[in-house]
Amino acid sequence: MSIRSGFSSLWQTAENHQGISWLFLRFLGLIYLIAFSSLALQIVGLVGEQGILPLSTYMQVAEHSLGERAHYWLPMIYWWIGGGDTTLLITAWVGVLGSLMLILGHWERPVLILLFVVYLSLVHAGQLFMNFQWDTLLLEAGFLAIFLPGGPTLLLVILFEWLLFRLRFLSGLFKLLRGDPSWSGFTALNYYRCQPGKAKRRLVVPGSREAILETRRAVGA
Numbered sequence: 352m353s354i355r356s357g358f359s360s361l362w363q364t365a366e367n368h369q370g371i372s373w374l375f376l377r378f379l380g381l382i383y384l385i386a387f388s389s390l391a392l393q394i395v396g397l398v399g400e401q402g403i404l405p406l407s408t409y410m411q412v413a414e415h416s417l418g419e420r421a422h423y424w425l426p427m428i429y430w431w432i433g434g435g436d437t438t439l440l441i442t443a444w445v446g447v448l449g450s451l452m453l454i455l456g457h458w459e460r461p462v463l464i465l466l467f468v469v470y471l472s473l474v475h476a477g478q479l480f481m482n483f484q485w486d487t488l489l490l491e492a493g494f495l496a497i498f499l500p501g502g503p504t505l506l507l508v509i510l511f512e513w514l515l516f517r518l519r520f521l522s523g524l525f526k527l528l529r530g531d532p533s534w535s536g537f538t539a540l541n542y543y544r545c546q547p548g549k550a551k552r553r554l555v556v557p558g559s560r561e562a563i564l565e566t567r568r569a570v571g572a
Contacts, residue, residue, distance in 0.1 A: 372503045376463075379496055380453030383466050386489060387446030390473055394443050397480050399436040406434035406476045427472035434476060442469050459500040467493045488518060 398406040406429060413421040422430050432438055446469045452462045471490060474481040491514055498507050526534040533539045 368503045368508055372499050376459060376496060376499060377454055377456075379492065380450050382489065383453065383470070383493070384447060384450035386470065387443055387450055390477075391440065391443035391447060394439045394473065394477070395436045398434075398476055398478065399439060404478050404480070406439065406478075409476075409478060410434055425475045427475040428468065429472060429476055439473075439476065442472065445469060446473070460497060463493065463497045463500070467497060484518075484522070488514075 396402055398404050398409070400407065410421075410429065413425055417424055428442070429438065446466060449462050449466045449469070453459060453466065467490070470493060474486050474490060477486075492511075495507065495510055495514065498504075503511075526539075531539075533541070
């Protein structure tokens with residue numbers, strides 16, 4: 352196979368992934384639904400006008416520090432529609448509605464674009480409250496999913512597999528690089544584990560007295 356034909360095959364539809372792609376979009380819609388529903392109940396208290404970290408103040412500081420670049424470094428629709436309580440609630444509930452439409456399979460590609468844009472906006476608006484690995488994961492998976500309706504290409508399948516690899520690899524790498532001896536010494540499972548057995552199971556609950564004592568013994572405290 353020539354290099355040219357190899358590259359052209361990346362754009363061909365992966366027929367054996369049609370069914371799983373349909374199922375993936377349904378579950379992605381469910382995940383979006385959970386995320387947006389949670390935000391609809393919390394967003395005003397977190398970054399609303401009287402919230403813990405008001406979005407309006409955050410936007411003012413960003414514009415003062417970055418100028419026009421703030422719109423590129425912090426892409427969100429609130430630069431144009433405002434970041435008041437009502438706007439935050441409307442966008443969160445639009446996300447809920449869009450999630451339901453995706454679950455039902457209506458207008459998949461336009462809905463996926465809408466969900467990505469709205470969630471991206473809420474992630475930036477949420478500041479440190481949305482600065483978690485699962486938020487980035489949902490954004491990346493949501494962006495790739497925009498290209499799923501109509502059938503996934505081989506390139507798209509590879510990109511999803513690359514996303515999964517980075518998730519697992521970087522999660523492990525971060526644990527090793529953070530300096531915690533329980534991870535660098537490969538002893539973490541001594542404290543966070545469930546040992547299967549026919550007659551005996553042992554569960555060490557994080558934060559429990561047993562876990563604290565074992566941690567102290569491990570570090571020599």
